[in-house]
Amino acid sequence: MWPKSISMRCGTRRSSPRSRSSAYDSVRADQDVRSLIINEMLERLYFSDLVLADMTIPNGNVYYEVGVRHACRDVGCVLLAADWSNSSSMSRRCAPYAILSPRCRSTMPPPHTSRTILVAGIQPMLEGRSPIYAVLPGFPTAVDPQRATVMRREFEALTAFQARLSAVRAAPSGQQQALATQVMRDCEGTPLPPGRA
Numbered sequence: 001m002w003p004k005s006i007s008m009r010c011g012t013r014r015s016s017p018r019s020r021s022s023a024y025d026s027v028r029a030d031q032d033v034r035s036l037i038i039n040e041m042l043e044r045l046y047f048s049d050l051v052l053a054d055m056t057i058p059n060g061n062v063y064y065e066v067g068v069r070h071a072c073r074d075v076g077c078v079l080l081a082a083d084w085s086n087s088s089s090m091s092r093r094c095a096p097y098a099i100l101s102p103r104c105r106s107t108m109p110p111p112h113t114s115r116t117i118l119v120a121g122i123q124p125m126l127e128g129r130s131p132i133y134a135v136l137p138g139f140p141t142a143v144d145p146q147r148a149t150v151m152r153r154e155f156e157a158l159t160a161f162q163a164r165l166s167a168v169r170a171a172p173s174g175q176q177q178a179l180a181t182q183v184m185r186d187c188e189g190t191p192l193p194p195g196r197a
Contacts, residue, residue: 041065042068045065045068045069045072046069046072046073048076049076050076050077050078050126051065051066051069051076051077051078052078052080052122053065053066053069053077053078053079053080054080054081055079055080055081055085055094056080056081056082056085057085066079069130070130070131070132070133071130071132071140073130074129074130074133075126075127075128075129075130076126077128077130078095078122078125078126078128079093079094079095079125080094080095080096080097080118080121080122081094081095081096081097082096082097083096083097095118095121095122095125096117096121097117097118097121161183161187164183165183167179168180168183
């Protein structure tokens with residue numbers, strides 16, 4: 001039986017005390033000593049009970065590792081970001097934490113305050129489902145193949161619509177208004193695909 005473990009990508013000192021004060025053993029996913037770094041990183045992303053991913057600054061490696069974890073396990077991946085971050089995922093999917101902004105010299109909260117805020121932000125997200133498991137019921141082995149057919153039809157409809165819009169843009173300016181009106185009439189009442197509204 002594996003001990004409860006936590007992998008952190010781009011973790012900060014704020015994350016470490018939180019880990020030590022919990023039931024998790026802290027291990028950074030990007031600190032490998034063996035030559036097969038990628039293999040070890042993938043193992044840690046799979047076997048860790050909890051993965052904390054810091055999204056404060058754009059980092060392609062972090063995005064890749066979050067995607068791997070989301071595909072590997074249905075729960076246990078929590079995204080973090082500094083409260084001053086402009087991370088696009090901050091609004092709903094990230095637990096914010098306080099850290100000194102490189103753009104300001106404001107005072108930082110005491111470590112115990114930041115730790116309390118971070119733990120409180122992580123707790124409700126611990127059992128949050130991975131997006132891929134939520135969007136594809138039955139993933140990875142029992143996904144309904146009909147979903148691929150539906151997706152293909154959606155792409156075909158979108159491609160046809162984009163072709164019509166391109167034709168409107170390419171038409172002489174005197175004809176564009178009439179062509180655009182016709183496209184709107186033809187599409188009136190056409191439902192948007194689920195989740196696209």
